[in-house]
Amino acid sequence: MSGRWIKHWEPENPEFWERTGKRVARRNLWFSILAEHLGFSLWTVWSVIVVSLPQAGFPFTVDQRFWLVAVPSLLGAALRLPYTFAVPRFGGRNWTAVSAALLLVPCGLMIWCVSTPGTPFEVFLLAAALAGIGGGNFASSMANISYFYPESRKGLALGLNAAGGNLGVALAQLLVPVIISLGTGVHLVYAGLFYLPLIVLSAVCALLFMDNLEGAKADFRSQARAATRPQTWVVSFLYIGTFGSFIGFSGALPLLIQTQFPEIEGAHYAWLGAAVGSLSRPFGGWLADRLGGARVTQWTFLAMGASTLLVVAGLRSGDFALFLAAFLLLFVTSGIGNGSTYRMIPAIFAAQAGAEARARARREAAAAIGIAGAVGAFGGFFVSQGFRVSIAATGGITGALYGFLVFYLICVGVTWWCYLRSRVLVTRVPSLAYARV
Known part of the structure; x- marks a missing residue:
């Protein structure tokens, strides 16, 4: 190791993994989680801030506040591609x-x-x-960690990394309302002051305890090749449905509760959605490792569709308990889908490449992870905008929910068509017939 650059890295070698790889990979994973956690917190902190803006003396309309919730997803999504390419260019430790x-x-x-x-x-x-700058951290973090782990352990590792980041949303929505209410009145400035020292701590820890992998320094051409693979864009489309739902619902839920159930204190409940969605993500990766990512993803979209109908039922009946329970189920299923969909990417690239091109396949899979993360994050913007337009047009969010339901059903069909039809798998991509995609 020289200057925190590791030259020799063989995660697929069992002896190397047990002797050296596991310990180094775990250390990098934990500090990656810390940095990504704070990135998600800053990315979505506006979901909490907007609820208290009128009370703090900024009387913006509901429409304007939905814009404040939505725009972080745009920059976060746009930054995810360059952030992915930054890892092989500058090193995972340096870029973190x-x-x-x-x-x-x-x-x-x-x-x-x-x-x-x-x-x-x-x-x-x-x-x-x-605030979308925080959203870009996810792509570089996931791409970096994918280099450290062997194929058989990527699902759980990527799931833990993503879940640790996603929990930043839940903790922000849980802690910020308490922090800004300390003392008399509402002090929104306390939220920013709380995160400043944590950001500095995260950057210092990355420098002190993380590593760069020399083998991850791929040239741009080999990474850009991932963008030409049809499978990259299929999985990216599916990730709109899973991660786009998670980040979109996370940002919108506090404001949704305030507008649809004004008698309810939304800050007491909104954080639960992001929490259960984050915690269920590693389970999705774990299930995908054992049952196959495509199979788990398909059932996830079906469950998300059913959960959406339950949310509509809660709205129509005015039953907040049903509304919240259905939304929590929607978060759980989207979290599982996040894990299973991400797990599909390295499996697909490994199956298509064959043994002689495994190193290149790993580099392309890392790039595809970044592309899928970017495309999926745009889904968060459309979810928030869907709610905004629905409220402006009808005064409620039922129209938006029916639109999401149709999209989930389309994702069910796409998953089956592209990955679960035996004839397609055997005739077009023979090796995929035996891979746990």
Whole structure:
């Protein structure tokens, strides 16, 4: 090891893995989780801030506040591709430290906005958009960790890494309402001040305890090859349904509760959705390792469709308990789908490549993970916008939910058509017939 660069890395070698690889991989995984966790927290902190803006003296409309919830997903999605390519270019350790430090920008601007009376909506919109910097961390983190683990352990490792990041949403929605209410009145500035030292700590820990893998330094051509693979875009489409739902519902739920059930204190319950969705993600990866990612993903979309109908039933009956329980089920199933869909990517590339091209397949799979993460994150924007348009047009969110239901059913069909039809698997991609995709 020289300058935190590891030159020799053979995770598929059992002897190397037990002697050295497991310990190093785990250390990098834990500090990756810390950085990604804070990235998600800053990415979605506006979902909590918007609920208290009128009380803090910023009387924005519901439509404007839904925009503040939605725009972080746009920048977060756009940054995920360059963030993925940054890992082989700069090294996983180096880029984790830099990307963590960049979170100081949206955090600082948020502090300025909420502490300056009369700040115009356009400046708030910019501050919320820049929170998307935190969304980019996910792609580089997942791509980096995928290099450290052997094929048989990627599902659980990627699931834990993603879940640790996703929990940043739940903890932000749980802690920030408490933090900003300390003392008398509402102090939104406390949210930013709380995260500032944690961001610095994360960047320092990445520098001190993480590693760069020299074998992960692929040239851009080999990574860009992943963008030409049809399977990359099929899985990216499916990831819109799973991760797009998770991040979109996470951002919108506090405001949904406030607008649809105004008598309920949404801050007491909204964090539960992101929490159960995050915790179920590793289970999705684990199930995919054993049952096959495509099979788990297909059943997940069916369950998400059923959960959506239950949410509609809760709205129509005015039963908040049913509404919340159905939404929690929707979060659980989307979390499982996140894990299983991501697990499909390395399995697909490994099966298509064959033994002689496994190293290239790993590099392409890492790039495909970044592409899928980027495309899926755009789904969060469309979910929030779907709710905004539905409320503006009808005063409720039932129309948006029916639209999501149709999309989930389309995803069921796409999963079956592309990965579960035996004849297609055998005739078009023979090796996939024996892979746990």
